[in-house]
Amino acid sequence: MPAASSPSRRPHSGNRRDESARLAVLHAADDLLVENGFGSLTVEAIARRAGVAKQTIYRWWPSKVEILLDTLIEDSDKRIPVPAEKPTAASIRRYLRGFARFVTRDPAGKVLLALIAEAQHDADTATSFHKRYLGPRRAREREMLTRAIEAGEVAPRLGADATMDALVGPIVYCALTGSSLPRGLVDTLVDDLLRPGTD
């Protein structure tokens, strides 16, 4: 064996940002959050787990919250995209069920809960969370619902935003309190609040 490689070293790319380091940080943060909870999620632990220097984290992310936001945005775009084309009552119901599964059973859902929580503790987190995640997502949800209303698919008594809150709120609340989602909750909410089709 020549001098070619030190044994267990991830080689980095030199001049440009090291994509493998970025991914390692994202995954380390996610894993640690799921394993030990946000409370013991520290930048030093992420760096250790990712095999990355602390400074590499601080170079690219202003705080651990932004790391989690990055993972959350990627994951929720992948797992629970907001239906965009021609939404029907059925597709909304499907979306809410997907959201409920994401938030109660998917490890990635823990990140969302943790960020909602941290936003209570820290104003910067709240700002970032709204600007980067919640705002855009709500906009797409509102559009989905508005189109459905215009198409006559659903006819809620409340405005689009308030209706989404009334639908999503119980799901998030159950997830936050650790209660398993009661059977039929999503369906009943959809039936009672969207009054699909008729009155």
Add this chain to the structure above:
Amino acid sequence: MPAASSPSRRPHSGNRRDESARLAVLHAADDLLVENGFGSLTVEAIARRAGVAKQTIYRWWPSKVEILLDTLIEDSDKRIPVPAEKPTAASIRRYLRGFARFVTRDPAGKVLLALIAEAQHDADTATSFHKRYLGPRRAREREMLTRAIEAGEVAPRLGADATMDALVGPIVYCALTGSSLPRGLVDTLVDDLLRPGTD
């Protein structure tokens, strides 16, 4: 009588627990939470603000979370008692409006949000929060709703617990996301989910 009292000293009561110290801690914690948020709520700051030794805090509370739980329990028993006698559709509506006001406008409501949040970050907090606050409160809410159902005041399609989650969830969710509660949300929820009388 010359040396009767040294001027600026809160005398403590000796062998028994100092009630004034207990209250000072509770209020200091509450004030600091409202002023600076949970993120910068430290035991040292509480002790400073309360004019109390750190050890006095650790003697009586295992963590700052338990301090907040104490204030929350006292405050919410005072401000938003669960109606006990002969609940009607109207009293339930009134209770939910009170709860919404508590959680969105009352400083003491911040404590509830902070504890829901911290329960996401720390398992011990979750346990304590459920055992000492959420469990008992939910039990009383369930009883309230069950009695109203038995009395024919309301007729929800879901079970008592699920119905409470569907009613309370949106309120808490709006508070957590900092959105102001949409006009008419509580009323619509009551109307659509409790189906008072029949349909």
Add this chain to the structure above:
Amino acid sequence: MPAASSPSRRPHSGNRRDESARLAVLHAADDLLVENGFGSLTVEAIARRAGVAKQTIYRWWPSKVEILLDTLIEDSDKRIPVPAEKPTAASIRRYLRGFARFVTRDPAGKVLLALIAEAQHDADTATSFHKRYLGPRRAREREMLTRAIEAGEVAPRLGADATMDALVGPIVYCALTGSSLPRGLVDTLVDDLLRPGTD
């Protein structure tokens, strides 16, 4: 078993100083010093061990050092009294051998070493130690030596105080450094420094 007494309780006497408490404190301090060293000798530990309230200690002794001084004075008067009547070269030699044994092997000797040590760390200890122990003892030793010189028993080249320092110093130094006393050290010191009888 009458109703007279709770089982393992030393009853206290009410109005006058409780002699049994005094002795319990003295013995507890001594025992703890020998068992764990001065470093972990605390007033609270003494109180626990003696089965006595902390305040009872503070009422009668200004510090733990004074407790140790009390035990040291009683013990060294008992174990290594300074020969008073008609001192001879032989009785001085015997005294020094006794002192050496006390300081290297007797548990009570540990108290002397601890107080010499603590006197380096704390000025009040130094003052108290000199006033209550070292001063009086040195006075008696000087008198012993002076009488022996006047009687022609010994003829040191140095003054009485300096000679005692030269005799006692090596013994204490060996004890402090934990070295076992070299064979023949005391005898050689006596022979070489006191030049008994002749020149």
Add this chain to the structure above:
Amino acid sequence: MPAASSPSRRPHSGNRRDESARLAVLHAADDLLVENGFGSLTVEAIARRAGVAKQTIYRWWPSKVEILLDTLIEDSDKRIPVPAEKPTAASIRRYLRGFARFVTRDPAGKVLLALIAEAQHDADTATSFHKRYLGPRRAREREMLTRAIEAGEVAPRLGADATMDALVGPIVYCALTGSSLPRGLVDTLVDDLLRPGTD
């Protein structure tokens, strides 16, 4: 030249140990010991005085005793080196006088006394003190004396170690008890115990 140097900032050296921090700690410890005594020498005070974070101290020293040992070793190598080459009766006398001055008058000598004292209170200190300071120093002193004996410069009746104890003991003892060293003590000890030349 505007940004040439930020004025009052001790820049630290990055990856490697900061030598100026090391020295600041050493001097702070030394100064505080001399000013206030070992009793009020705390790690926090050292850190404050040195302008250093407490953790920087704990990173490099396991306890304040080791800090003092470092200063003692450096200082006594500088101030009272053990004569190595061809020791004579005169050089031994000179060494003892230097040692006496060090221990009674030099501020650095206080460190030696404090460590001898602390070794009585704490077993770890005793171990460290012997291994790092007393052992090596005694070895060099023994060698000095052995060579002088072999060269016929001196002829003590005791072994080399015991003789050194008999010479050094009184000096240390006087320093510990705060008595000023009696005039002629060192000379008389040398004369009577080393019996230089003949008998």
Add this chain to the structure above:
DNA sequence: AAGTAACCGAGACGGTACGTCATGTCTTACT
């Protein structure tokens, strides 16, 4: 081909807060 610039792991640094321990003062209730 040599020089430069941006990235990387490593880790020391000054800080803040943690939760624990001992201090010496104080009050209560009992004997």
Add this chain to the structure above:
DNA sequence: AGTAAGACATGACGTACCGTCTCGGTTACTT
């Protein structure tokens, strides 16, 4: 009045992370 019990304010302990900094070393773009 002396005592056991124990709460209290104070302050040091040693630990864990924070976010900033500098070090050497490694590519990959210049020139």
